Amino acid sequence: MTGHAPTPGRQLRRTRFASNYGFWLLGIPLALFIAFILLMFFYLFRNGLSVMSWRFLTQPPLNGMTEGGIWPCIVGTVLVTFVSLVFSVPIGVFSAIYLSEYASNNFLTRAIRSSIRSLAGIPSIVYGLFGVALFVSALKLGLSILASGLTLGLMNLPWIITTAEEAISAIPGSFREGALALGTTKWEAIRHNVLPYAFPGILTGILLAVARTMGETAPILFTGVTYYTRQLPTSLSSKFMALPYHLFTLATQHDQMMKVRPIAFGTAIVLLVLVLIFDALAFVFRLRSAGSNKWQV
């Protein structure tokens, strides 16, 4: 066709040029952004790998944190994330079931949905303030793993609800109708014919929430995390050390900042690797649930 075209005008040539190459130009910022992420990973890993060893992972900090490892921080981060999930996973999944299966389109439902979206937009430091006011002071939990875990749980609740609701709503209505036609109650239909199929999607959301929760610093800052403790947490009311806060103190608060810099790099990459493991797991489960879209008509 183009062979027969008369000499195109300047306007047309310009349009054609934009159409052929314009989208590639749009790709430049995106490519730069992705390159920035990859470069940052490369930089952090190159500097952090020198301190990485089995002892770094399994020893407590020694000599005013200038030597030793980060074992208590790993334990603290894992524990506090676990506590947050014990709170937010059941409540989050129950809410998601309500919103996708029971809620009718009325004022109450709209208010609940609006609250969930608003909660997702509340800054994490505000959750920290709320945690101090409610869990630490009003409920007298003190500075503890429990107070921090609950604060983090409130924060990741909207993320879990949103992804779980999406997963549950994706199951076709015929699944429920088949069960209901056989005489089950509504709950039995959900329990046996909806939740098992929505499970990979729900799990994806939970794994993503785990990854993000582990990296959060602001909500635990005043609710239980501590600069240094000699012993591992023994109960839910212990104070604890955590990876993100450890990195923050090593990077900005420590009096021998340059001397502990390698340990700071090491802490950063341990935190990143933990976060990435859960992100990768979430990705695998998402691929699997996307692959099992076979019932979509």
Next chain:
Amino acid sequence: MPTSCEPAEVSGTPLPGVAGTGQPRRRSRRLTDKSAGALFLVSSLLSAVVLLGILLFLLHYGVRTFSEVPVTRFLFGTTWNPDAYGEPAFGLIPLLVGSFLTTLIALVIAVPLGIASAILISERLKGWVRITTKTLVELFAGFPSVVLGFFGLVVLAPFIAHLFHVPSGLNLLNAGVLLGFMSLPTIISVSDDALRVVPHSYREAAYALGATPWTTAFQIVLPAARSGILAAVMLGFGRAVGETMVVLMVAGNAAIIPHSLFDPIRTITSTIAIELGESAFGSAHYYSLFALGCVLFIIALGTNLVAESLIKRERRSFTL
């Protein structure tokens, strides 16, 4: 969704968990069904309760500031120095200016980049390239902000100091650039959603008139999605204004009104993070941090509600 009225009796092979005959069994099944529904309702009500609870707790402590500090001195005061001996000052303005300026720089960077990327992702990329790109962007949304702050501290700060010949790279510019990176994933994802809800018939009509994909994207799809794109900008704003750790680590933390890009600044979020640990419980200083929390809460809630209504408006414009 149809609701089943009566749990029916099952003869022959029982469904798993549904077996049993007789009145008591049926009653207990109905009871389980009812209580499950109630449990789900209560769980979802909790979100609304938490949102209200956060507001009430912040107000409860926040208003106590004003028994010692007049409201106008808090809202319009231009000095934040609560520790000053004799005359402590609780002026919101320098912190508010700090928050807004960092966010402004972040948006100047992230909005054009984010919208350009979203157009590419939604209009051009397909298959595994699209999935991989979207996944990378989404993963960065969950990137620990403290690690990004650390990167800003050890790489970006010396770089800025060297490039512009300024004594310290811990300043407004550094914080703004990093916040731009933090809000980029939000802007890309929400813009991508906004572009994708534009019906295909819009694009097909443009193609039928001889428009190229490029012209279609910029003159048809982008204008049609403008409310949704604006919502993306709002949500990116909310993300940047609420970020704590990055600004705490790289903004320099001086509570002054800056005169240049290379002045250190202090945001509302980092003020709470720095001072909550060192202020005495029950002092005006302590309560004033909750008042700052109220300000943040109102900004975040307002941003969210506006963004939500913009998204709704875009969707409504496509339903005939």
